[in-house]
Structure formats: structure tokens, C-alpha cells
Amino acid sequence: MDGYFGTMWRFHQIRTGFMELELFVLPKKCVPCNTKDLRPMTEEAAKHLMPQVSEWSMVKEDGIMKLRRSWTVKSFKKGLEFFQAVAEVAEAEGHHPDLHLVGWNNVTIEIWTHAVGGLTENDFILANKIGGLRLHHLLRRKAVTEAVVKGKEYCGGGGFNGSAGGEGYCDLLVQEMLLRRFRDLNAMNLFGKIEFAPSDFGLAKFNLT
Numbered sequence: 001m002d003g004y005f006g007t008m009w010r011f012h013q014i015r016t017g018f019m020e021l022e023l024f025v026l027p028k029k030c031v032p033c034n035t036k037d038l039r040p041m042t043e044e045a046a047k048h049l050m051p052q053v054s055e056w057s058m059v060k061e062d063g064i065m066k067l068r069r070s071w072t073v074k075s076f077k078k079g080l081e082f083f084q085a086v087a088e089v090a091e092a093e094g095h096h097p098d099l100h101l102v103g104w105n106n107v108t109i110e111i112w113t114h115a116v117g118g119l120t121e122n123d124f125i126l127a128n129k130i131g132g133l134r135l136h137h138l139l140r141r142k143a144v145t146e147a148v149v150k151g152k153e154y155c156g157g158g159g160f161n162g163s164a165g166g167e168g169y170c171d172l173l174v175q176e177m178l179l180r181r182f183r184d185l186n187a188m189n190l191f192g193k194i195e196f197a198p199s200d201f202g203l204a205k206f207n208l209t
């Protein structure tokens with residue numbers, strides 16, 4: 001059964017046995033912010049949609065709800081390149097984020113609908129499109145550091161060496177945890193693909209391609 005939630009949401013109610021699954025499908029395109037009777041969504045409605053933009057957080061400042069996400073870029077100039085890529089998307093959507101570049105390499109983007117002083121579907125659409133940009137070449141390779149740290153944590157004495165890859169000794173349970181973590185990092189598509197080759201005698205190798 002399909003239904004509509006608010007002006008633009010379409011969701012499918014899929015009866016899977018006893019459970020009713022509601023999948024919210026983001027509309028493809030922003031609407032002009034001066035569309036008649038466009039109004040800010042409630043905090044409840046916004047929370048319902050946050051799983052669609054899982055890498056973003058929802059914040060409230062001076063009573064205004066916004067979507068926020070941060071990255072660390074390789075350099076100041078790469079930060080501006082990052083903004084340029086975001087600007088292309090924003091211009092195409094006719095909907096614009098607030099861009100912050102502080103401490104030369106810390107990027108934060110906030111998205112909200114100024115015309116209504118809160119969140120609308122446009123903000124979620126734009127967040128999704130920004131999240132879909134392949135910008136890992138501009139970003140500091142936190143993922144590997146994180147994976148290395150995780151590796152060290154998980155592997156105790158063994159640990160990993162090298163930032164663009166490495167190997168370490170860890171038991172199969174730890175390998176399973178690392179595999180899941182690397183899958184999450186790869187799914188975020190923020191950095192190069194991390195190949196993680198667990199082996200059955202505890203030698204876990206990973207490489208950032």
C-alpha cells in the first residue's frame with residue numbers, strides 16, 4: 001500500500017509477516033522555497049526522516065532545526081574545492097546549505113530552509129545529494145586511521161602498522177568485528193575502498209585502494 005505523508009513524501013507500507021515496514025522514499029528534487037504553504041516540519045516528523053540521512057545530525061539553534069555534518073579536508077584549498085562541488089549541487093537544486101571552513105581544514109555544512117525557519121523535505125534531499133558526492137580525494141584519510149586504531153584496539157598486542165594499510169594478528173572474533181567496521185566505512189563511501197582480508201590463522205591484512 002502506498003501513501004503520502006506531508007506534501008511530498010511517498011512511503012510504502014510493506015506487510016512483512018507480522019511487521020509493518022514503512023519505507024520513506026525521498027523525492028528526487030527540491031521545490032522552490034517560496035512554494036505556497038511550505039512550512040517547517042515538526043521535530044517528530046524530522047526524527048522520522050533522519051535514517052534517510054544517517055551521516056547527518058539534527059541540531060536546534062535559536063529554535064531553528066538544522067541538519068549538520070562535518071568533515072576534515074586535506075588542506076584549505078581542498079576545502080574550497082569541496083565547497084565548489086557542493087555549490088554545483090545546491091545551484092542545481094535551488095536550495096543552499098550554510099558552509100563553514102574553520103581552522104583551515106575543518107568543514108561543517110548546515111542545511112535548513114531559511115524561508116520557513118526550519119526543516120523541510122528540501123533539506124533532506126540536499127543532504128542526501130551532498131552525501132552522494134564522491135569527495136574522498138579531498139578528505140583526510142581518517143578512515144584508515146580509525147581502522148588502524150580499531151585494529152589496535154581489537155588486536156591488543158598485535159595491532160596494525162602503516163596508515164594506508166597494514167596487517168596485524170587478531171583472533172577470528174576480532175576479525176569479524178573489523179570486517180563489519182570496514183564494511184560500514186566502505187559503505188559511507190567517503191574514502192577509498194578498504195579491503196580487509198581476514199585469514200583463518202589470525203593474520204588480518206587491509207589495504208586502502
Ligand SMILES: C[C@H](O)[C@H](O)[C@H]1CNC2=NC(N)=NC(=O)C2=N1
Binds near residue numbers: 094112
Ligand atoms: C526562490 C528560491 O527557492 C529561494 O530563494 C531559495 C534559495 N535557496 C534557499 N536555500 C535554503 N536553504 N533556504 C531557502 O529558503 C532558500 N530559498
